[in-house]
Amino acid sequence: MTTPIHDILIIGAGPAGLAVAARLREPTPSAVFTDAEHNRYQWIQKHSGRMNLRARGCGARRSKCSAVNGRKYGNGNDDTTGLDIQVLDSSGPGWLHSWMANFAALGISHLRSPMFFHPCPRDRDGLLAFAQENGRCGECVEIENCVGKSMSKHRRKKKVAQGLEIGTVRGNKGAALEIDERDRKDYFTPSAEVFGDYCSDVVGRYGLEDLVEEAQVASIDFGSDYDLRHEDEAKRLFKVTTTDGIIRFAKVVVLAIGAGGKPNMPRELSAAEKEGACHSTQLPKQVFLAPRMMQKILRRAPTAVMIVGGGLTAAQIANQCIENGVSHVFMVLRSALKLKPFDIDLDWMGKFQNVQKAAFWSADSDEERLEMLLTARNGGSIPPRYFKKLQAHVANRSLSIHIHTTILNQTWDNRRKSWSIETDPPIVDLPREIDYIYYATGVRPDADCLPFLSPLREKFPIEVKGGLPCLTQDLAWAKDVPLFVAGRLAGLRIGPDCGNLEGARAGAERISWAVEDVLEGWRPHGGEDADDEYHRLCQRVGSVNMYESLDGFE
Numbered sequence: 001m002t003t004p005i006h007d008i009l010i011i012g013a014g015p016a017g018l019a020v021a022a023r024l025r026e027p028t029p030s031a032v033f034t035d036a037e038h039n040r041y042q043w044i045q046k047h048s049g050r051m052n053l054r055a056r057g058c059g060a061r062r063s064k065c066s067a068v069n070g071r072k073y074g075n076g077n078d079d080t081t082g083l084d085i086q087v088l089d090s091s092g093p094g095w096l097h098s099w100m101a102n103f104a105a106l107g108i109s110h111l112r113s114p115m116f117f118h119p120c121p122r123d124r125d126g127l128l129a130f131a132q133e134n135g136r137c138g139e140c141v142e143i144e145n146c147v148g149k150s151m152s153k154h155r156r157k158k159k160v161a162q163g164l165e166i167g168t169v170r171g172n173k174g175a176a177l178e179i180d181e182r183d184r185k186d187y188f189t190p191s192a193e194v195f196g197d198y199c200s201d202v203v204g205r206y207g208l209e210d211l212v213e214e215a216q217v218a219s220i221d222f223g224s225d226y227d228l229r230h231e232d233e234a235k236r237l238f239k240v241t242t243t244d245g246i247i248r249f250a251k252v253v254v255l256a257i258g259a260g261g262k263p264n265m266p267r268e269l270s271a272a273e274k275e276g277a278c279h280s281t282q283l284p285k286q287v288f289l290a291p292r293m294m295q296k297i298l299r300r301a302p303t304a305v306m307i308v309g310g311g312l313t314a315a316q317i318a319n320q321c322i323e324n325g326v327s328h329v330f331m332v333l334r335s336a337l338k339l340k341p342f343d344i345d346l347d348w349m350g351k352f353q354n355v356q357k358a359a360f361w362s363a364d365s366d367e368e369r370l371e372m373l374l375t376a377r378n379g380g381s382i383p384p385r386y387f388k389k390l391q392a393h394v395a396n397r398s399l400s401i402h403i404h405t406t407i408l409n410q411t412w413d414n415r416r417k418s419w420s421i422e423t424d425p426p427i428v429d430l431p432r433e434i435d436y437i438y439y440a441t442g443v444r445p446d447a448d449c450l451p452f453l454s455p456l457r458e459k460f461p462i463e464v465k466g467g468l469p470c471l472t473q474d475l476a477w478a479k480d481v482p483l484f485v486a487g488r489l490a491g492l493r494i495g496p497d498c499g500n501l502e503g504a505r506a507g508a509e510r511i512s513w514a515v516e517d518v519l520e521g522w523r524p525h526g527g528e529d530a531d532d533e534y535h536r537l538c539q540r541v542g543s544v545n546m547y548e549s550l551d552g553f554e
Contacts, residue, residue, distance in 0.1 A: 002536055005249045006086045007519060009240055011220075012256035013089035014210045015501055016487040018199065019119035019508035020254050021085055025206040026516065029121040044163050051408060085208075086248065090216035095203055096196070101284035103192045106316040107323070110141050110189045112342060112383055114349075117501035118195070120202045121508065127190060130198045134296065139191040143341050144384050147184045161322075214240040220253060220336050221455040222481055235522060238483065252518050254511060256486040259499070261446035265408065265439060266308070273412045277437040280313050289324055292417055293435050297325040304431045306330045306421060308407065309440030310337055311380020317438050322398045329398065330430060331390075332405045333380075340381040344496045348376055360495050369492050370466045376496035380442060404426055410437070445488050456483065468492045474514035475507060482518045484511045 008024065023029060102108070111117075118127040131137050190198070203209055235290035238250045263279040278286065289297075296303050298319045303326045307314050311334030318329045342349065348356050356376075363369045368501045382390070393399035402423070409422040418433035446467035447453065460478050463470040468491045469477070475490050478482040486507040488499040495509075497503040 003247060003249055004084070005251065007084045007239065007250070008086070008252045008254060008515065009248060009250035010085065010087045010254045010256060011052045011089075011217055012238075012258070012487070013087050013091075013097060014256060014258060014260070014487075015096065015119050015199075016504040016507065017087060017089070017254070017256035018095050018202065018208070019501075019504040020256060020484075020486055020511055021087065021208050021211065022119060022202055023085060023121040023505075023508040023512045024085065024208050025208075027123040029509065030124045045169075065147045085211055086250070087212045088217060088242065089212055090214070093213075093214040094212055095208070096199055098284065100192075100196060103289060105283040106280075106313070107320045108192055108316060110191050110385075111195055112189060112312060113501050114143060114146075114187050114189060114342075115140065116186050117502060117505075118198065119504055119508070120198075121505065125186075126202075127195070127198050128185065128188075130201060131190060131194055134197075136191075136194050137188075139194050140188040141186045141191075141385065142184075143189055146187045146341050215244065215246070217452045219452050219455055220483065221459075222234050222483065223226045223455075223459060244552065251482070251522060252515055253483045254486060255483060255489065256504075257489075259443040259488045260447045260450055261444045262449055263439070263443050264441040266441075266514070270381050270412075270492070272414050273441065275414075276412055276435070277439065280309075280317060280438060281316075281443060288320060289326075290436060293326070296435070302327045302431075304328050304330065304434050305436050305438065306332060306419070306434050307438045307440055308332055309380060309438075309442070309465050310335065310382070310403070311440060311442065312343075312382055312386060314380070314438075314440035315382045315386045315390055317440055318393065318399055319386070321438075322393050327398070328400070328431075330395070330409065330427065330434075331399065331401045332427075333403055334406055335379065335402075336380065337387075337401065338381040339384055339387055341383050343381065343500060345378075348496055349502075357495055366463070366465045366468075366470050366492050370468065373491050373496050373498075374466070380440075400427075400429070445491065446487055455480070465492060473510075475510050476514060482514070484514065487510060494552065 010020055029432055089097060091101065098207050115128040115131070116124050120126045123129065131140055217240060219239075219241045221241075222236060223239070233252075238253045240248045240250060240253065242248075244463055263281050265279060269277055275290070293303055305321050305326050305328075307317050307321075307329060310331070313329060314333070318331055321329050340346075347353065360372050363372065390399060390401065394401065404425075405427070406424050407421060408424045409420075411420045411432075412418075413420065416433065419437060420432060421430065421434050421437075423430065444467055447469040448457070448467070456477060459480050462478055468489060469485065471477065471485055471490060471493050472479055473493060475484045475486065475493055477485070486504060488508050490503075491498040494503045494507050498507070
């Protein structure tokens with residue numbers, strides 16, 4: 001039996017993977033980059049025939065692009081592009097399986113992101129339109145402290161020159177209100193159900209239902225020992241092996257696995273200690289509260305939990321613990337508690353975001369970009385809406401938050417099934433026995449720790465800065481290695497929004513341009529026939545004859 005060769009193999013069925021798959025099948029995507037950005041950056045200019053551009057100063061689009069057309073590469077599945085796409089995900093057989101499992105484990109009712117953050121390439125306002133069309137706007141919640149009165153650029157410069165303070169977000173003097181009142185409709189956050197249903201609509205619209213297969217990748221190789229002869233030219237393929245021993249070949253591989261690193265843990269836990277502690281990434285794979293804790297709660301015995309971390313996940317775990325009956329939760333964090341509506345600063349999202357992105361893309365080195373990325377994200381933070389929940393728990397004496405606090409010693413008593421913890425500075429009312437510790441300390445991106453990339457690292461080594469690979473501007477591993485990276489691992493090219501839904505869509509746009517270039521090399525010699533060339537040129541200049549689509553109908 002001949003092993004099939006996929007055009008594109010996507011590893012990861014999360015939002016970033018879905019954004020790439022949808023973009024590859026979308027003939028008329030909404031604009032992501034402006035005219036000014038197109039003129040400034042060579043890595044956008046070289047793909048100028050394959051994108052829409054936002055005209056400066058207005059909402060108009062100049063349509064230039066098309067979906068990646070796989071029919072001319074000799075593949076014949078049923079979708080409109082003809083691309084043979086396969087998706088592998090270790091968490092489950094469907095799209096967003098891990099994403100939704102996290103939402104369920106942490107009891108997340110609403111997303112953190114605004115309405116225009118979503119994986120659909122067709123329409124920036126697609127999620128908002130979906131909620132309005134289906135009468136579900138009532139399930140969306142306004143994001144507070146984002147929208148304010150807009151200030152003209154001239155007036156802003158004048159105030160800065162005079163040394164006057166520009167309007168700030170309440171409770172955060174460093175963050176300027178750059179979101180115009182006319183954009184208020186965008187700054188609502190959808191419920192998990194609305195977002196999930198919208199993603200299902202996107203999956204159905206692009207015919208992506210049967211693409212995801214549950215499998216864990218063991219290795220990815222790209223080399224000449226399994227080259228094919230194609231019109232007298234050697235065509236190198238990716239050889240992707242999964243843990244079940246199955247081998248798949250692909251012309252292009254897209255890595256969309258999120259951070260791709262190990263959980264941040266203060267120290268490794270022993271086998272016995274894992275009975276009383278876990279990292280937040282483990283929660284979807286286990287019951288939220290240990291059975292022995294549930295038994296204590298049912299007996300109305302006092303229970304105590306410690307959460308290490310000060311970001312949104314820590315807040316969600318604290319809220320979930322208390323709602324499940326835990327008597328007291330101690331939340332400890334090394335720094336101050338930071339309140340932000342989003343995981344990045346507002347100036348990366350408002351009307352002056354192009355200034356920030358221009359500075360990032362124009363940086364002289366990856367070290368400089370890494371510094372800008374870390375500054376913009378600035379560690380974990382909690383949105384004001386969730387902080388109100390924490391304040392209510394503090395008022396009820398079921399939660400205490402300890403800033404600038406670290407754990408000095410922790411000892412697990414395997415007989416009593418509890419922890420003895422010493423902190424610096426000491427927590428006055430800390431009980432002698434802590435039932436469980438949750439580490440909500442995040443995951444640090446680290447391309448060097450991914451074992452399945454070992455063959456690529458050996459054959460095609462690239463630089464890694466702060467755990468992030470130094471990719472090409474097309475988000476490829478190297479110039480002649482068409483392994484593309486989406487999500488947080490693409491941070492040095494995308495920017496601080498690399499890990500959220502907006503970064504996923506921007507990454508998908510850039511990857512789709514490059515994929516067409518790669519697949520172009522697989523076309524038979526002789527090029528397009530006259531009709532293909534005619535239609536391609538007509539589309540480029542916007543003069544397609546709409547009546548030609550009726551040809552062949554009686």
